Amino acid sequence: MNIKRFYAVFKARNIEFFRDRSSLGWNLIFPVLLLIGFSVIFSGDGRPAYKVGIINSVTEGKAQAESAQDSFKNIRFIDYINYDTVELANKKLSHHTIDLVIDVSTSQYWINNESSKSYLVEKIFNLPLKDYTRLETVGKKIRYIDWVLPGILGMNMMFSCLFGVGYVIVRYRKNAVLKRLKATPLSAFEFVSAQLVSRLFIVLFISTVVYTGCNFLFDFLMLGSYFDLIVIGMLGAFCLISLGLLVASRSKSEELIGGLLNLTSWPMMMLSGVWFSLEGAPSALKTVADFLPLTHLVAGARQIITEGATLGDISYHITSLLVMSAIFLSLGAYFFSWNTER
Structure with a gap:
C-alpha cells in the first residue's frame, strides 16, 4: 500500500462527487423528502390490526x-x-x-x-x-417517523453505496480509465481501497448532514449512543460498498450493471424491515432477510435509537456485517478486472 497513490485516488473521487451538484443535491434532498412524506402520511394511528x-x-x-x-x-x-x-x-x-x-x-x-x-x-x-x-x-409511544428513520437512512446508504460504486467503476472501465490506471504504479488493491474509503466518507457525511438537519424539524427519538449508531452505520456502509464492488468487479456494460444493482437492491428494500416490521412474518421470509446486509444495518440502528441498545446488545448484527464484508471484499478483489469486456 502506497499512501500517496491511495490518497490521490481518494481525493480525486471525492472531488468528482462533490463537484457533481445534481448528484450531491439528490443525495441530500431525497431522504428528507421521504421523511417529510411519511411524517404526513403516518401522522395518526393508522394500523387496523x-x-x-x-x-x-x-x-x-x-x-x-x-x-x-x-x-x-x-x-x-x-x-x-x-x-x-x-x-x-x-x-x-x-x-x-x-x-x-x-x-x-x-x-x-x-x-x-x-x-x-x-x-x-x-x-x-x-x-x-x-x-x-x-x-x-407504561412507556412513551414511538412515532412512526422515529421507527422508520433507520430504514430510510439505511436505504439511502444502500443506494449510494451500490450505485455510487458500481456505476463509477463500470464507467471507468468502459471509458478505459481503468486500463490507463493499470499502466501506472497504482495497484488494484490501492484503487479498490481508495474507492471504498472515499465512498464510505461520502455516505457517512451525507447521512450525518441529513440526520442533523431533519432532527431540527422532527426532534427524533434517541435512546442509545450516537457513537454506537456511527459504528453500526460505518459497518453497514462498508458491507454495502463491498457488495457494490463485487457486483461491479467485471462488468463493462452500464445496462447490465444497472440490472444487477437493481436485482441486488430491491430485495433488500422490501425484505430488510425498511418500511414495516418483520415480527410475525413467516420464518422462511425471516431466514432470507437474515442474509441481507441492509437487514442487520437497519435492525441494529433501530435497536440503538428506539431501545437504547449497546454494541454488545447488537453483537449478532455486527458479526453478520463483518462476515458479509469479508466475503464480499474477498470475492470482489478476486474477480476484479481492469479491462474485462463483459
Whole structure:
C-alpha cells in the first residue's frame, strides 16, 4: 500500500462527487423528502390490526401458548407474536409496538396504560383472560417517523453505496480509465481501497448532514449512543460498498450493471424491515432477510435509537456485517478486472 497513490485516488473521487451538484443535491434532498412524506402520511394511528405477544419461554409454555392461541383464534384482526422472554415482550409493549402481552405459563397478562389500543385489546379479550392476573406497564409511544428513520437512512446508504460504486467503476472501465490506471504504479488493491474509503466518507457525511438537519424539524427519538449508531452505520456502509464492488468487479456494460444493482437492491428494500416490521412474518421470509446486509444495518440502528441498545446488545448484527464484508471484499478483489469486456 502506497499512501500517496491511495490518497490521490481518494481525493480525486471525492472531488468528482462533490463537484457533481445534481448528484450531491439528490443525495441530500431525497431522504428528507421521504421523511417529510411519511411524517404526513403516518401522522395518526393508522394500523387496523392489533398485535398480541405470547410468551413461550419453556417447552410447556409453548404447548400452552399454542392452546391459548387456539382459544383466541375466533377473534379476528389479531396478530399473535411469540416472544421468548417477558422482558423483551414488555419492552415492545412499553414502546407501543404491540398492544398486549400474555404469559400463559403463569396466567398473567400485561397492558400499557398509556396506549388506547392496549385498553381496547384488553376489552376484546375480557372473557378469555378472566382467570389471568392483570399487570401494567407504561412507556412513551414511538412515532412512526422515529421507527422508520433507520430504514430510510439505511436505504439511502444502500443506494449510494451500490450505485455510487458500481456505476463509477463500470464507467471507468468502459471509458478505459481503468486500463490507463493499470499502466501506472497504482495497484488494484490501492484503487479498490481508495474507492471504498472515499465512498464510505461520502455516505457517512451525507447521512450525518441529513440526520442533523431533519432532527431540527422532527426532534427524533434517541435512546442509545450516537457513537454506537456511527459504528453500526460505518459497518453497514462498508458491507454495502463491498457488495457494490463485487457486483461491479467485471462488468463493462452500464445496462447490465444497472440490472444487477437493481436485482441486488430491491430485495433488500422490501425484505430488510425498511418500511414495516418483520415480527410475525413467516420464518422462511425471516431466514432470507437474515442474509441481507441492509437487514442487520437497519435492525441494529433501530435497536440503538428506539431501545437504547449497546454494541454488545447488537453483537449478532455486527458479526453478520463483518462476515458479509469479508466475503464480499474477498470475492470482489478476486474477480476484479481492469479491462474485462463483459
